Amino acid sequence: MRVVCLACAAALWASGCGSHHQIRIAVIPPTDGTAQWEPAHTGAETAAGQIGASIYWNAPTREDDVEAQIALVNHVVSENYDGLVLAPDQALALETPVRRALALGIPTVIIGSPLSISPGGDLFYIVNDDFEAGHIAAQRVARLLNGRGTVAILGINPDVASTMIRTRAFEEFVARDYPDIRIVDRKMGSFNVPHEQQVAEDTLRTNPRLNVIVSQMPITTDGVLAALDASPKRRSTKVIGFDSVDSLGYLGLFDQRPALDCVIQQDTRAMGRRAIELIHAKLLGKSVPAMVHLPPRLITRENVNTPEIRQMLSMDFELGHWHWSPIQ
Numbered sequence: 001m002r003v004v005c006l007a008c009a010a011a012l013w014a015s016g017c018g019s020h021h022q023i024r025i026a027v028i029p030p031t032d033g034t035a036q037w038e039p040a041h042t043g044a045e046t047a048a049g050q051i052g053a054s055i056y057w058n059a060p061t062r063e064d065d066v067e068a069q070i071a072l073v074n075h076v077v078s079e080n081y082d083g084l085v086l087a088p089d090q091a092l093a094l095e096t097p098v099r100r101a102l103a104l105g106i107p108t109v110i111i112g113s114p115l116s117i118s119p120g121g122d123l124f125y126i127v128n129d130d131f132e133a134g135h136i137a138a139q140r141v142a143r144l145l146n147g148r149g150t151v152a153i154l155g156i157n158p159d160v161a162s163t164m165i166r167t168r169a170f171e172e173f174v175a176r177d178y179p180d181i182r183i184v185d186r187k188m189g190s191f192n193v194p195h196e197q198q199v200a201e202d203t204l205r206t207n208p209r210l211n212v213i214v215s216q217m218p219i220t221t222d223g224v225l226a227a228l229d230a231s232p233k234r235r236s237t238k239v240i241g242f243d244s245v246d247s248l249g250y251l252g253l254f255d256q257r258p259a260l261d262c263v264i265q266q267d268t269r270a271m272g273r274r275a276i277e278l279i280h281a282k283l284l285g286k287s288v289p290a291m292v293h294l295p296p297r298l299i300t301r302e303n304v305n306t307p308e309i310r311q312m313l314s315m316d317f318e319l320g321h322w323h324w325s326p327i328q
Helices: 002-015 038-051 066-078 095-103 130-145 161-177 193-206 218-229 268-283 307-312
Strands: 024-028 054-057 083-086 108-112 123-128 149-156 181-188 212-215 238-242 260-265 291-294 297-299
Touching: 024 038, 024 066, 024 268, 038 054, 038 268, 066 083, 066 095, 083 268, 095 108, 108 268, 123 130, 123 268, 130 149, 130 161, 130 181, 130 212, 130 238, 130 260, 149 161, 149 193, 149 218, 161 181, 161 238, 181 193, 193 218, 212 218, 218 238, 268 291, 268 307, 297 307
Parallel strands: 024 054, 024 083, 083 108, 108 123, 123 291, 149 181, 149 212, 212 238, 238 260
Antiparallel strands: 260 297
């Protein structure tokens, strides 16, 4: 019954007749005010402005505050929003609130890292192509090492599906295409910078000739770079980070970080925009794809200040209410 009502409301809005119904869509990222997720806010607000929708944006204050994100999703479900866009902090814990939204017929788009729930019905995914991200990392390592050397993978987290996919893809491409590159260590990751620094220091100590560290999480990248700063003799070890624009800061991404070779970044701005467009199309009864993979971007010293990268990472503060939106 709810789905029928939503479709009728959307049709009335589109035709301009009958009582006005403004589509309300909630967007809940892992955290707020960061260089990784504010572009998603920009993308969502831009798309919403084009279709006349209202965005409720809210997030936990910390990326590891899973309980806060669950509470936000439950609140959105109870308020009968017309759509939900969620970038889950943790895959398993967010499944129950997402299923609750789906049971009520709320079109739900997962962005960022996927859940284990299959897409279909009212559930859609617009996610980073993590398999391609692993491929890019393998190619970058091969370029840095001229096809021969050692690498360690740190920050692997079973609760963050993207880290597992990237790690598997990286290992597969290295084994297939670069047999003279050896993966000498693999370490699990946490959301604690001092712990990640300690893991990095242990890795460097047990692998004194380590050439490259592939860091799967932003917090791990922080810890790895801190460990290298504390060991000046190890400055020859290069670091490849995933989605590390958040923690490292966009404007000075490579400043004072000679060990950082590159960042492989997901395009959250495009995710936010396309998620709103998808929900709008779904409400109008149009056919929409259940799964969309967006290509990641390789950010280096050479291209970090190009217009294309600047636009992708832009936090446009001219769109209006650029604070946590009130319940509408």
